[in-house]
Amino acid sequence: xxxxxxxxxxxxxxxxxxxxxxxxxxxxxxxxxxxxxxxxxxxxxxxxxxxxxxxxxxxxxxxxxxxxxxxxxxxxxxxxxxxxxxxxxxxxxxxxxxxxxxxxxxxxxxxxxxxxxxxxxxxxxxxxxxxxxxxxxxxxxxxxxxxxxxxxxxxxxxxxxxxxxxxxxxxxxxxxxxxxxxxxxxxxxxxxxxxxxxxxxxxxxxxxxxxxxxxxxxxxxxxxxxxxxxxxxxxxxxxxxxxxxxxxxxxxxxxxxxxxxxxxxxxxxxxxxxxxxx
Numbered sequence: 010x011x012x013x014x015x016x017x018x019x020x021x022x023x024x025x026x027x028x029x030x031x032x033x034x035x036x037x038x039x040x041x042x043x044x045x046x047x048x049x050x051x052x053x054x055x056x057x058x059x060x061x062x063x064x065x066x067x068x069x070x071x072x073x074x075x076x077x078x079x080x081x082x083x084x085x086x087x088x089x090x091x092x093x094x095x096x097x098x099x100x101x102x103x104x105x106x107x108x109x110x111x112x113x114x115x116x117x118x119x120x121x122x123x124x125x126x127x128x129x130x131x132x133x134x135x136x137x138x139x140x141x142x143x144x145x146x147x148x149x150x151x152x153x154x155x156x157x158x159x160x161x162x163x164x165x166x167x168x169x170x171x172x173x174x175x176x177x178x179x180x181x182x183x184x185x186x187x188x189x190x191x192x193x194x195x196x197x198x199x200x201x202x203x204x205x206x207x208x209x210x211x212x213x214x215x216x217x218x219x220x221x222x223x224x225x226x227x228x229x230x231x232x233x234x235x236x237x238x239x240x241x242x243x244x245x246x247x248x249x250x251x252x253x254x255x256x257x258x259x260x261x262x263x264x265x266x267x268x269x270x271x272x273x274x275x276x277x278x279x280x281x282x283x284x285x286x287x
Contacts, residue, residue, distance in 0.1 A: 069104075
């Protein structure tokens with residue numbers, strides 16, 4: 010089921026939003042965010058809504074709604090689904106006018122909710138991509154911009170052509186940035202839990218930050234530092250964090266099988282315990 014709020018009304022199905030001359034259609038000026046409702050629990054919802062406002066500003070747009078207004082709409086929309094529903098919440102801001110530079114005050118807004126069950130904790134496979142993440146001098150990497158996903162799909166097509174589900178992507182200096190679709194964590198042979206430090210080439214994930222904080226509260230320190238690709242070849246665990254699956258283990262990296270390890274399992278348990286009270 011798809012439910013979209015646009016132009017003051019809720020609509021079912023794949024609601025038309027754009028015109029052929031809209032700036033977003035032919036010049037790529039749209040941003041979105043992704044939050045979750047799981048049985049009515051919406052962890053970090055306001056952080057996701059605040060980020061879509063920030064993302065819009067980074068692309069020269071202006072979100073027409075405040076965080077409070079968006080939150081009220083989200084809660085109104087979630088109430089239209091069954092209580093046990095697991096939903097993806099996607100606010101979208103897009104430019105409608107402007108030749109090359111979008112007219113900020115003519116930005117439009119749509120909120121889509123749709124069924125998206127939390128994936129099972131069975132894991133995914135990944136390889137190292139030959140493609141790279143752009144840095145902030147090349148692309149709006151500090152925004153959740155739709156235009157960035159052309160590169161994501163290139164990485165995923167490459168991975169799938171090799172028989173993998175996902176891929177690790179490096180930055181312009183050859184250091185690990187993240188997976189194509191989510192932030193990356195791993196455990197070293199010495200037991201250290203590591204995630205690549207934020208360096209402007211990938212989005213600072215809201216779920217990433219939440220998992221780091223939850224692990225810290227549980228007595229597990231997460232190192233945020235530069236990561237070389239070869240470190241992943243000796244990792245005892247690799248997992249990702251992101252809005253769609255929250256915490257998901259990597260069970261094969263290149264040709265090496267990996268366990269669903271204790272750190273990923275604990276991180277997931279902590280996250281879903283947090284979800285149940287938020």
